[in-house]
Amino acid sequence: MNGIISLASITYKEGIRNRALFGIFIMALLAFALTVILTSLFMRDIVRVAASLSLTTIAFSGLLMVIFIGTNLVAKDIDKRTIYMVISRPISRAEYIVGKFLGLCLLIIVSIMFLGIVSSIPVLIAGQTYHNPQSIFSWGIYFTALVFIALKLMLIAGVIIFWSSITSTSFISLILTISVYIIGSTNEVVKGFLDMKMEGVTISPLTSAIIKFVYYIFPNLSAFDLKVQAANGLSVSVGYIAWTLAYWLIYTAIIVSAGALVMERREFP
Amino acid sequence: MPLIEMDSLSKVFTKDFTKKKVCALNSLTLEVLEGEVFGFLGPNGAGKSTTIKLLLHLIRPTSGRLSIDGKAANDKNVRRMIGYLPENPYFYDHLSAKELLWFGGKSCDLNHDSILQRTDTLLQMFDLTDAENRPLRSYSKGMVQRAGLALALIHDPKILILDEPMSGLDPMGRKKVFDLILRLKEEGKTVFFSSHILHDIERLCDRAAILINGSLVRSIHVKKDLPSGKTLEEVFFEEVSRSGGLRE
Amino acid sequence: MILMAGYALVFPSFEKSRYPVKEAQARGLILPPPVVKLLALEFKTITADFLFARASQYYGGKSFRPGVWTKSDYVWLYNNLLVTTELDPYFQDPYYFGNAIFTWGAGAINDADVLLEKGMIARTWDWQLPFFLGFNKFYFLHDTKGGADDLLIAAKRPGAWVGLPMLAARLYSNAGRTENAIDFLEIFSRNENNAKIKVNYEIRLDALRRILDIEKAVSRYKLKMKKLPKDIHALVKSGILAEIPKDPYGGQFYLDKDGSVKTTSKLVPLRPITTNDSGINAGNR
Numbered sequence: 001m002n003g004i005i006s007l008a009s010i011t012y013k014e015g016i017r018n019r020a021l022f023g024i025f026i027m028a029l030l031a032f033a034l035t036v037i038l039t040s041l042f043m044r045d046i047v048r049v050a051a052s053l054s055l056t057t058i059a060f061s062g063l064l065m066v067i068f069i070g071t072n073l074v075a076k077d078i079d080k081r082t083i084y085m086v087i088s089r090p091i092s093r094a095e096y097i098v099g100k101f102l103g104l105c106l107l108i109i110v111s112i113m114f115l116g117i118v119s120s121i122p123v124l125i126a127g128q129t130y131h132n133p134q135s136i137f138s139w140g141i142y143f144t145a146l147v148f149i150a151l152k153l154m155l156i157a158g159v160i161i162f163w164s165s166i167t168s169t170s171f172i173s174l175i176l177t178i179s180v181y182i183i184g185s186t187n188e189v190v191k192g193f194l195d196m197k198m199e200g201v202t203i204s205p206l207t208s209a210i211i212k213f214v215y216y217i218f219p220n221l222s223a224f225d226l227k228v229q230a231a232n233g234l235s236v237s238v239g240y241i242a243w244t245l246a247y248w249l250i251y252t253a254i255i256v257s258a259g260a261l262v263m264e265r266r267e268f269p
Numbered sequence: 270m271p272l273i274e275m276d277s278l279s280k281v282f283t284k285d286f287t288k289k290k291v292c293a294l295n296s297l298t299l300e301v302l303e304g305e306v307f308g309f310l311g312p313n314g315a316g317k318s319t320t321i322k323l324l325l326h327l328i329r330p331t332s333g334r335l336s337i338d339g340k341a342a343n344d345k346n347v348r349r350m351i352g353y354l355p356e357n358p359y360f361y362d363h364l365s366a367k368e369l370l371w372f373g374g375k376s377c378d379l380n381h382d383s384i385l386q387r388t389d390t391l392l393q394m395f396d397l398t399d400a401e402n403r404p405l406r407s408y409s410k411g412m413v414q415r416a417g418l419a420l421a422l423i424h425d426p427k428i429l430i431l432d433e434p435m436s437g438l439d440p441m442g443r444k445k446v447f448d449l450i451l452r453l454k455e456e457g458k459t460v461f462f463s464s465h466i467l468h469d470i471e472r473l474c475d476r477a478a479i480l481i482n483g484s485l486v487r488s489i490h491v492k493k494d495l496p497s498g499k500t501l502e503e504v505f506f507e508e509v510s511r512s513g514g515l516r517e
Numbered sequence: 518m519i520l521m522a523g524y525a526l527v528f529p530s531f532e533k534s535r536y537p538v539k540e541a542q543a544r545g546l547i548l549p550p551p552v553v554k555l556l557a558l559e560f561k562t563i564t565a566d567f568l569f570a571r572a573s574q575y576y577g578g579k580s581f582r583p584g585v586w587t588k589s590d591y592v593w594l595y596n597n598l599l600v601t602t603e604l605d606p607y608f609q610d611p612y613y614f615g616n617a618i619f620t621w622g623a624g625a626i627n628d629a630d631v632l633l634e635k636g637m638i639a640r641t642w643d644w645q646l647p648f649f650l651g652f653n654k655f656y657f658l659h660d661t662k663g664g665a666d667d668l669l670i671a672a673k674r675p676g677a678w679v680g681l682p683m684l685a686a687r688l689y690s691n692a693g694r695t696e697n698a699i700d701f702l703e704i705f706s707r708n709e710n711n712a713k714i715k716v717n718y719e720i721r722l723d724a725l726r727r728i729l730d731i732e733k734a735v736s737r738y739k740l741k742m743k744k745l746p747k748d749i750h751a752l753v754k755s756g757i758l759a760e761i762p763k764d765p766y767g768g769q770f771y772l773d774k775d776g777s778v779k780t781t782s783k784l785v786p787l788r789p790i791t792t793n794d795s796g797i798n799a800g801n802r
Binding site: 052053059131133135136182193225 | 551554555558559560561562563565566569570573574605607608609610613614640642643645676708710711
């Protein structure tokens with residue numbers, strides 16, 4: 001346990017002090033400021049627009065953070081030979097993976113919390129600027145959406161760790177993670193097309209099988225996207241939250257374990 | 270009972286694409302006794318680092334047996350007894366020496382107070398107290414090496430495994446490492462280090478082994494075995510020419 | 518120094534020559550909704566924001582330069598709004614904007630209604646969408662019963678104007694069209710926060726109230742003279758009207774063959790459409 005805790009702690013510290021993270025935060029803060037200005041382009045639903053822009057800024061910044069700083073913290077550990085300082089401690093390979101993952105998770109949670117709180121400012125301002133009786137915005141859903149953004153990012157962190165344990169270059173790990181992100185963001189929609197059985201569109205059995213495979217194996221990231229709900233104030237059922245959480249837990253556990261298993265076999269000459 | 274036992278230890282590397290096999294270590298049989306300072310010497314590429322990495326379970330042997338204090342190398346608890354300094358230590362850029370040592374101590378289950386106390390002592394010993402809160406990437410090469418040594422010692426290990434500990438140090442630094450090894454010996458620690466500076470091995474070690482092209486060619490008691498008048502250097506070059514020159 | 522002067526000289530013409538290119542770019546390619554949804558990944562809401570901003574900018578921009586609105590302009594706007602509402606069906610602005618531009622300016626009532634119906638399904642808490650739909654059916658499509666049905670749907674939604682059921686009842690009973698329209702517009706105006714849009718409603722209300730006055734005058738004339746007045750001047754000559762009211766839109770009121778009151782302006786401003794006249798605000802231009 002101490003191995004995992006100590007590694008998670010230094011992983012977090014290393015991440016939070018990364019200059020790139022600072023840059024990402026500055027960019028996000030500028031985006032929030034821009035949001036306040038951009039809402040003046042719209043007519044009535046400006047709280048919705050502010051919430052949409054704020055949440056998108058956070059999702060995008062978080063994605064940049066996880067993909068670039070995540071690869072830096074994990075895949076580059078091997079590139080830059082800093083892994084020796086860790087592996088030579090009484091820390092097993094599995095503990096290494098778990099420790100890294102938890103450190104990344106902590107980084108994500110802290111960042112999203114910070115960005116989330118700042119992001120509420122443009123939304124608050126929009127609410128004060130114009131009273132729209134047809135708006136049913138709710139902070140509860142907004143923060144639920146934030147939590148889900150954090151969950152999605154942690155899942156992606158798990159994916160990064162998985163790829164890093166398999167590949168030897170941090171760049172490959174980066175590309176593979178981005179691919180998983182794109183596939184995971186669209187696999188549900190594509191499967192939806194398949195299920196719809198549109199007229200005049202025939203889908204070969206092979207394509208159908210591939211689509212189904214991709215749907216089940218790759219993570220369903222669109223399930224974590226509650227921007228439409230949060231921006232418009234629609235409620236999300238407890239059942240949905242519970243099942244998505246369960247999916248997240250299991251998928252993340254599987255992928256981190258897979259990474260740990262691969263890491264056990266790996267050598268560091 | 271010897272603390273480190275290696276029996277016919279071999280390591281063959283396969284280059285992924287060409288499938289070419291490189292035999293880095295060829296049937297090494299060696300023992301290191303508790304409390305001794307053991308020198309591992311040989312030219313570059315002889316297999317010294319490979320052996321050390323096998324001890325740390327960074328790589329697995331292709332064949333042969335390896336045990337440390339009676340335990341297999343893949344048991345993570347073995348590493349609790351080992352303090353390792355790699356040839357060129359790389360640390361996380363943004364951590365400070367203090368945080369590095371905290372990590373080292375905590376990962377070995379040291380309690381909070383022990384960590385604080387030992388950190389202070391070690392940082393003082395290695396002259397790093399002034400820089401203790403500065404990020405490691407701002408350290409000079411000598412400071413990095415010293416920080417690495419502190420990390421290797423924070424958990425008071427029984428065995429010190431040092432891969433080329435003098436490399437890249439200035440004369441002052443080398444003297445400090447030298448004195449450190451002597452002091453560790455006095456404390457009853459076992460020290461296993463590799464070097465290609467024959468003079469250091471001559472002065473520090475109880476026993477030494479010469480590795481050439483992956484094979485052990487000679488094992489000597491430095492104090493006893495060296496025939497009078499011959500230096501270690503002469504013995505070494507003798508072995509090199511006897512083994513028909515060095516592999517590229 | 519010479520270079521700076523050159524820059525200052527070239528720039529205005531350069532900027533002017535950009536307009537047709539920018540307009541062409543702004544129209545650009547509209548992809549089918551499912552494709553946009555796919556490409557948008559997790560960024561559907563912000564894509565909807567962006568598309569809508571483009572639409573309102575396109576509309577506002579075109580209004581300020583001499584240019585004629587063609588059917589293809591409206592088609593582009595319509596497709597844009599369809600895609601926008603596909604990406605985020607709960608987004609309020611596209612429905613309201615769409616209704617405004619397709620009714621008063623373009624006369625494409627059915628297109629407006631398609632959008633409103635789409636919005637009604639998603640925005641179940643919004644009473645104004647079925648309300649707009651009801652108005653369109655009543656005023657433009659002369660479907661009084663349909664309009665009344667929609668008013669009742671609106672009345673059931675939270676925050677609905679309390680007078681809706683009454684207004685629906687009046688529509689069912691087919692009471693005076695102009696009076697009902699005035700009632701509708703008074704509700705529009707009361708619920709409108711945007712000062713510029715409110716002014717538009719007030720202008721229209723003004724026109725309708727004057728029309729109502731003329732209609733009442735026609736009824737009084739018929740009662741008295743047992744026949745329809747020959748033309749609007751007859752109303753003044755007979756002393757029923759003091760003078761012919763002026764059309765705030767710049768046209769002339771006249772009487773149709775069946776005695777109904779019309780105006781040459783058709784309640785649409787005679788100048789080219791600008792944001793002020795059409796009853797919507799495509800931004801804060």
